[in-house]
Amino acid sequence: MQRIIMTAENSVAKALRSVGERIQAASVQRTSTIPSVEPRLVAVSKTKPVSMILEAYQTGQRNFGENYVQELVDKSHDATIREQCTDIRWHYIGHLQSNKVKKLLSSPNLYMVETVDSRKLASELEKHWSKETDRGTLRVFVQVNTSGEANKSGVSPEECSGVVRHLFDNCPSLEFAGLMTIGSFDHSLDDGPNPDFQCLIRCREDVCKECSLDIDKVELSMGMSHDFEHAISVGSTNVRVGSTIFGAREKAKSKSEPPVKNKEEPA
Numbered sequence: 001m002q003r004i005i006m007t008a009e010n011s012v013a014k015a016l017r018s019v020g021e022r023i024q025a026a027s028v029q030r031t032s033t034i035p036s037v038e039p040r041l042v043a044v045s046k047t048k049p050v051s052m053i054l055e056a057y058q059t060g061q062r063n064f065g066e067n068y069v070q071e072l073v074d075k076s077h078d079a080t081i082r083e084q085c086t087d088i089r090w091h092y093i094g095h096l097q098s099n100k101v102k103k104l105l106s107s108p109n110l111y112m113v114e115t116v117d118s119r120k121l122a123s124e125l126e127k128h129w130s131k132e133t134d135r136g137t138l139r140v141f142v143q144v145n146t147s148g149e150a151n152k153s154g155v156s157p158e159e160c161s162g163v164v165r166h167l168f169d170n171c172p173s174l175e176f177a178g179l180m181t182i183g184s185f186d187h188s189l190d191d192g193p194n195p196d197f198q199c200l201i202r203c204r205e206d207v208c209k210e211c212s213l214d215i216d217k218v219e220l221s222m223g224m225s226h227d228f229e230h231a232i233s234v235g236s237t238n239v240r241v242g243s244t245i246f247g248a249r250e251k252a253k254s255k256s257e258p259p260v261k262n263k264e265e266p267a
């Protein structure tokens, strides 16, 4: 007798597959003027257990994002992750204080710091990373406060090129990889393209002009669970998706934590 054997697919694997398909579909909708860089999916695992990271890694996911220094330090040192996830790439996506830099950089497999928001922070990263001589370059994004909201970190759009210049002139151990924004949470796509994303696109134009860079070489980190497809369609190369992959988070641990959007619940 023949039996159909169903492989039980866990929910993280299912969600990752669906997000992957949506990323694909969104990237083919881009106009030809947008650099055709395949977008990278950063699975934002903050507040979620190591077991879920292992599940995601086993399906082929490699880039993971965390926004608390201590949590990234702990997870990146976890014995099972060290043993089973040798190619994991950690992205730090939270606000970074200069006095936490050294601690953050102790994380194995740290791949990218997405939230450089001052010359001072860049210099502090340079100071400590330059001592890590066998770890290659550390990729960094400059975070831009595109919405101008006081509670958001990031340089102003006007300061952006200056910080990028500083990276090139004074931070040889760091590799400038692009620009990042969180943007305001309450933009409705019914009102047209997200102005924060348009602002980040303009910042990239300025940076490329002022630092003579090729636009294809400067990434844009924008888009989260509720808007990653739109972000990709306008040119994001790096989307940071948490709750759609791992489920809603319990509660915000700090004020830098974006609110959890729950469509089922009235605001």
Ligand SMILES: *Cc1c(COP(=O)(O)O)cnc(C)c1O
Binding pocket: 044, 046, 067, 093, 094, 182, 224, 225, 226, 240, 241, 242, 243, 244, 256, 257, 258, 261
């Ligand atoms: C938490 C977080 C995300 C992911 O948010 P979701 O809405 O769960 O996808 C993305 N970027 C940053 C900076 C975050 O802190």
